[in-house]
Amino acid sequence: MSVLLEVIATTVADARLARQAGADRIELVTAMGEGGLTPSVGLIEAVVAAVEIPAAGVPVNVIVRPHSRSFVYDADDYAVMLRDVRAVKAAGANGIVIGMLNREGEIDREGLARVADAADGLAITFHRAFDETRDLRQALDVLLGFDAVTNVxxxxxxxxxxxxEATLRELVKQASxxxxTVLAGAGLTVDAIAGFVxxxxxxxxHFGSGVRVGGNGLAPVDMEKVAQVRALLNANPGTTSRG
Incomplete structure (x- = not known):
């Protein structure tokens, strides 16, 4: 199979365009300008209904992030996140996108364990909070110890x-x-993707602004750009899963 393509959607229209152009998976967020925050239940339900249909559909993973202050969360933050995780599951989404750190710049294992329990079988992507850890390889080792975490x-x-690129190669080898699965994202462009892969x-x-109109993270998804990336990825042999 070709390399999996995940595209960020912030609206139902985004999700439809991405699916039609060949995205394998949707990451649903709101507040792209803040790095992505938890979308409303209404939006989650609408996007799942629009694109995550049997046979022809694509899975929808929903970010669960209560604020953009930091990735260190207090008890109230966790209470909110756990409620949101259960709401995402009830809405029929494929998975959640989440990340949490302690004040020492390490993955908050206890917090992640609580989220995994609440997710109750949902696929978990650990998001770019990972990039703020003190030691990426050590952090990946921690995540590899959680069966529920299917993507980083x-x-x-x-x-x-x-x-x-050198670091990505090392992480891919470590997770092999x-x-x-190591999910590479941030800064990817149509022109760079083939060589990068x-x-x-x-x-x-994982594509956000790289497949949006004018390269603007707040603009709509550009179907032509998604289709270009899909075609380039199809030309690169690889193996992947849809978790």
Whole structure:
């Protein structure tokens, strides 16, 4: 199979356009300008109804992030996140996208365990909070210990994955053969994708502004750009899953 393509959607229209153009999976967020926050239940339900249909549909993973202050959460934040996780499951989505750290810059294992329990079988993508950990390889080892975590979204600790290819290669090798896929995202463009995939051997890529009108993260999804990326990925052999 070709490399998996995940596209960020912030509206029902985004999700429809991404699916029609060949995206394998949707990450549903609101507040793209803040790095993505939890969308409303109404939006989750509408997007799931629009694109996550049997046979022809694509899975929808929903970000659960209560605020953009930091990835260190207090008891109230966790209470909110756990309620949101259950709401995402009730809405019929495929999975959640979440991340939490402690004050030492390490993954909050206890918090992640609570979320995994609340997710009750939903696929879990650990988002780019991962890139703020003190040691990426150690953090990945922690995540590999959680069976529920099926993807790690990372830019290799840099603002753009295009400046972290060596790190991405190492992370892909570290996760090889596990239940967890390294999902490369941040800074990817249509022009760069083929060479990037070839050099890093990533099995899944994540696009936001790179497949939007004018390269603007707040603009709608550009079907033509998604279709271009899909075609380029199809030309790169690889193996992947849809978790």
């Amino acid at each position: 979204l990372t830019s290799g600790g840099k603002p753009s994955v295009l400046h972290a 053969g596990s239940h967890c 070839s050099r890093t051997q990533v099995e899944a890529v």
